[in-house]
Amino acid sequence: MPDTATGRAMPQTAIGRAMPREATRRLVAGGGRYLDDHTERGELHAAFLRSPLPHARFTLDVGAAAALPGVHAVLTAADLAAMCRPWRTVSKAFPGLVSPEQGPLAAGRATWQGEPVAMVLAASRAIAEDGAEAIVAQWDELPAVTSLDAALAPGAPPVHPGLESNRAWGGTIQHGQPDAAFAEAALVVEERLSFTRHTGVPLEPRGAVATWEPGTGALTLRLSHQMPHQMRLHLAEQLGLPINRVRVICADVGGGFGIKMHVYQDEFAVAAASRLLGRPVRWVSDRMEALMADIHAREHIVTARMAVDAAGNILGFDVQDLQGLGAVSIYPRSSTLEAMSMLRAVGTPYRFAHGRARIDCALQNKVPTGQYRAVGAPIGCAMTEHLIEKAARARGEDPWDFRARNLLRLDEMPCANPFGAALHGLHHHAALEKARALMDLPALRAGIAAGREAGRLLGLGLAVVVEFTAAGPVAYGAAHVNVAATDTVVATLEPTGEISAQASITEIGQGITQGLAQVLADAVGVAAEAVRVEAGDTAAAPHGGGAWASRGAAIGGEAIWGAGRRLRAQLLEAAGALLQAAPETLDIRGGEILDQAGTARMTLAELGRLMLFRGHEMPKGVTPGLSAAFHYRREGDATLANNGVHAALVELDRDTGLVRVLRYWMVGDCGRVLNPLLVDGQYRGGVATGIGEALLEACRYDAESGQFLSGTLADYLLPMATDIPDIALGHVETPYAGSALGAKGAGESGTCGAPAAILNAVNDALEAAGGGAVTELPIHPVAVLRALGRLA
Amino acid sequence: MLPPDEPLAEIACTVNGRRVAGRTPLRQTLVEWLRAELGLTGSHVGCAHGVCGACHVRLDGAVVRGCLVLAVQADGGTVETIEAATGPEVAALREAFVAHAALQCGFCTPGMILQAAELLQQNPAPTREEVRDHLSGNYCRCTGYQPIVDAVASAARAMQAGGVEGA
Numbered sequence: 001m002p003d004t005a006t007g008r009a010m011p012q013t014a015i016g017r018a019m020p021r022e023a024t025r026r027l028v029a030g031g032g033r034y035l036d037d038h039t040e041r042g043e044l045h046a047a048f049l050r051s052p053l054p055h056a057r058f059t060l061d062v063g064a065a066a067a068l069p070g071v072h073a074v075l076t077a078a079d080l081a082a083m084c085r086p087w088r089t090v091s092k093a094f095p096g097l098v099s100p101e102q103g104p105l106a107a108g109r110a111t112w113q114g115e116p117v118a119m120v121l122a123a124s125r126a127i128a129e130d131g132a133e134a135i136v137a138q139w140d141e142l143p144a145v146t147s148l149d150a151a152l153a154p155g156a157p158p159v160h161p162g163l164e165s166n167r168a169w170g171g172t173i174q175h176g177q178p179d180a181a182f183a184e185a186a187l188v189v190e191e192r193l194s195f196t197r198h199t200g201v202p203l204e205p206r207g208a209v210a211t212w213e214p215g216t217g218a219l220t221l222r223l224s225h226q227m228p229h230q231m232r233l234h235l236a237e238q239l240g241l242p243i244n245r246v247r248v249i250c251a252d253v254g255g256g257f258g259i260k261m262h263v264y265q266d267e268f269a270v271a272a273a274s275r276l277l278g279r280p281v282r283w284v285s286d287r288m289e290a291l292m293a294d295i296h297a298r299e300h301i302v303t304a305r306m307a308v309d310a311a312g313n314i315l316g317f318d319v320q321d322l323q324g325l326g327a328v329s330i331y332p333r334s335s336t337l338e339a340m341s342m343l344r345a346v347g348t349p350y351r352f353a354h355g356r357a358r359i360d361c362a363l364q365n366k367v368p369t370g371q372y373r374a375v376g377a378p379i380g381c382a383m384t385e386h387l388i389e390k391a392a393r394a395r396g397e398d399p400w401d402f403r404a405r406n407l408l409r410l411d412e413m414p415c416a417n418p419f420g421a422a423l424h425g426l427h428h429h430a431a432l433e434k435a436r437a438l439m440d441l442p443a444l445r446a447g448i449a450a451g452r453e454a455g456r457l458l459g460l461g462l463a464v465v466v467e468f469t470a471a472g473p474v475a476y477g478a479a480h481v482n483v484a485a486t487d488t489v490v491a492t493l494e495p496t497g498e499i500s501a502q503a504s505i506t507e508i509g510q511g512i513t514q515g516l517a518q519v520l521a522d523a524v525g526v527a528a529e530a531v532r533v534e535a536g537d538t539a540a541a542p543h544g545g546g547a548w549a550s551r552g553a554a555i556g557g558e559a560i561w562g563a564g565r566r567l568r569a570q571l572l573e574a575a576g577a578l579l580q581a582a583p584e585t586l587d588i589r590g591g592e593i594l595d596q597a598g599t600a601r602m603t604l605a606e607l608g609r610l611m612l613f614r615g616h617e618m619p620k621g622v623t624p625g626l627s628a629a630f631h632y633r634r635e636g637d638a639t640l641a642n643n644g645v646h647a648a649l650v651e652l653d654r655d656t657g658l659v660r661v662l663r664y665w666m667v668g669d670c671g672r673v674l675n676p677l678l679v680d681g682q683y684r685g686g687v688a689t690g691i692g693e694a695l696l697e698a699c700r701y702d703a704e705s706g707q708f709l710s711g712t713l714a715d716y717l718l719p720m721a722t723d724i725p726d727i728a729l730g731h732v733e734t735p736y737a738g739s740a741l742g743a744k745g746a747g748e749s750g751t752c753g754a755p756a757a758i759l760n761a762v763n764d765a766l767e768a769a770g771g772g773a774v775t776e777l778p779i780h781p782v783a784v785l786r787a788l789g790r791l792a
Numbered sequence: 793m794l795p796p797d798e799p800l801a802e803i804a805c806t807v808n809g810r811r812v813a814g815r816t817p818l819r820q821t822l823v824e825w826l827r828a829e830l831g832l833t834g835s836h837v838g839c840a841h842g843v844c845g846a847c848h849v850r851l852d853g854a855v856v857r858g859c860l861v862l863a864v865q866a867d868g869g870t871v872e873t874i875e876a877a878t879g880p881e882v883a884a885l886r887e888a889f890v891a892h893a894a895l896q897c898g899f900c901t902p903g904m905i906l907q908a909a910e911l912l913q914q915n916p917a918p919t920r921e922e923v924r925d926h927l928s929g930n931y932c933r934c935t936g937y938q939p940i941v942d943a944v945a946s947a948a949r950a951m952q953a954g955g956v957e958g959a
Contacts (some may be wrong), residue, residue, distance in 0.1 A: 007890050020890045020891055020893060021890075021893065024889065024890045024893070024895055025886075027895055027901055028876075028886040028905065029874070030832075030833075030834025030874035030875040031873070032833075032836075032901075033897050034833075034836065034899065036833075069798075070795035070797075123793055123795060125800070126797075126817065126820070197857055200933075201845055201933055202897070202899075202933060203838045203897065203899040204836070205846060252898065255896075255934055257933070284837075286840055287839040287840060384800050480819075489954075508897065509899075538857060678893070681934070684939070685934045685935050686936075686937045687936055688935075688937065712839070712843070713931070714841070718933065720928045721923075721925075721930070721932075721940070722925060722928045723926050724936050724937050726920075726938050726941075750936075
């Protein structure tokens, strides 16, 4: 039976079914419970005074502010020092990393515009903001570096006193004989691409509501966050509290995208202030704070060469990457990971034997960067796919043919490429063929030719994508960074026959709790409607990693499958004892226990009531309980690579330089699909993010003053409904062989490929018009007009 | 508790069908007042500068940005929020949004539904381009918009057919 929403065949199992998400019924009714929807009696509202300069020494006179009616307290770094220790990013993955300590508020010197320097607590947010304005601050401006070139120039002013250089970390990777490969190459293509900072802009801003329990000294922190257990650990460590006296609650989270997975000064200041004052404290970021003080991402200048032999085979890549970190490398994961993620995406879909890369990460007087949806992959992918197009063009070859020849075949894997990327189970050729069919390529090309004849500036761009998802324990474990890559589920039979579960994976709008409910339903043998999965409260949910690296299905799915199978085994053991039957002869289907003949012998509700309320009727020595826990740890592959093909058709406006995306196609392979509605949503949403990244979104700074210029949503442009076309999707399903369900991640591959596809499409249109190429993302209309020769 | 020097005004209006009266700081926006004083947290503050549309409410029948209207401007008026928004369009849209996964995090959804309901009141059979145009002042960061357009189109069809699709 076809499913009306997707047109796909409807499977018999809950796994794989396009089931609408149960929780969305509450959200469409206005019943969401986001951070700012919760209040604590007696709470104080916080506002921060933030540095107006990128680098300055300062002194503060808070007397007038503290005397304002309605202001309860004005706190500075010295006030919070006794409540919260500073932190510093250290990772064995980045030996020698230079990243100074951070505390909840800057002490005497601000190192980026927007850094919190003082905190006002008042009867309302408006009064707290009045208080922040009433602080008399003396700013002694220091030399600042914001651009990458300036940060690493010889004699550049140091971002922090005493630094000999602003280079925070760097490294070289070499494999094979790149010099020989480039010397022998029949063709070498080269490019320098620059990428302006982006930020995630979850529509619900970050925020925190802290409640300090007097007497016992316990802290409850409500956060809009992706990783409650991670934050619980850091709060316990920085505030010096036993971890089991810290509770972190993440209710509905209005989008994360990687923004809500770091340690932020302002959120820790809220916790420290609540402890100091013994009052609940609330702070919710406004949009200007969010744009200037949420992590930014993806500021890179990449120069890369690709060597190709006479037969058109790729020999190798030589890459130099400059990455902007901001004032520190973000805690706890380190901003430098983005450069490694960029490198892991260079050349990844293709066969090549030689590689060399040089990475340099620079400190700057800007907000720290961090891991944002797809991390560095869109950059490595854009660089690679740009060079592929360039090589095909230089050879006078169809870029599809160039790719098909060089794409790794399934039978060449598992393998590791020269940049250390572990590749397995990537069905590139199937995805490429699926895309060709989905696009109806001959007709499409004929249409483009006809349009160009008529004077339209049309361009078609292609990108092949590999995205590394669902990182296993080795990634952070070997770096001695305390990030959990394992996950746990506790599943419970209710005495009414329903199944409830607590998961350490978290719900941030991606819908994973629905996907997990479907897995649990099949694992136990009940209808998906009888299952409810909850997450986000450390007092209820077991330990685990939460939402990052597209890990919900691949890791959370395995955890809940394991918990469900364990619970099923327990229930069958109990039922077997009651029914005097061997457990292996019984089955659970549709919430009923069936015997070998398929006859229903009892319901799970009857069994649950017996086990819970009439234990005296249970046979002696039968011990299984109503709950089962499973902790999933993948022992094999370090990451689960997924793959896909993206294509975009764009039209340039020759008068305005604006780029319009007319059509978009994406074929993805994320292994077993738990729920196609959720996967399609991730793909399309990810593509929209990537289109924004390619054409609209930029965190800009004034080159002279270092002032942040993108502080409102009228300056930082998000894609609107009129900017994103319908996105045609195709699926290849190559299950991961190393797990029970075979799911890989789906959340980031859309974002990974879209910038590359758009960049290639724009350059295809420019090439057809006899213009130059654009080499900077986002692609500004002025750059398009210049490439067309219509602006000097 | 606000300090004695905070300028306040008395207002009285109809909210979700009930007469309410209260005091509001002069500088408080309508969406803040609805959220903080009346506990109607379905309308969200996404940007507070009139760009994102998450704060949409109905004021005297028209959809407005709740962050650009002061609470005092609602004095004597009639306010409807997502919690009690009425009309067949809203009911059809709610069903269609769920069926088409037209929301992920859901933060934009209340504003999106009110805005789409306004479109369906004016134009019962909009084209996809008309839907996109009408929703272009409501930002969604999760879905890429296509499922939202699908849902609005589906709700329009359901209403024309006299039933609610997916219900």
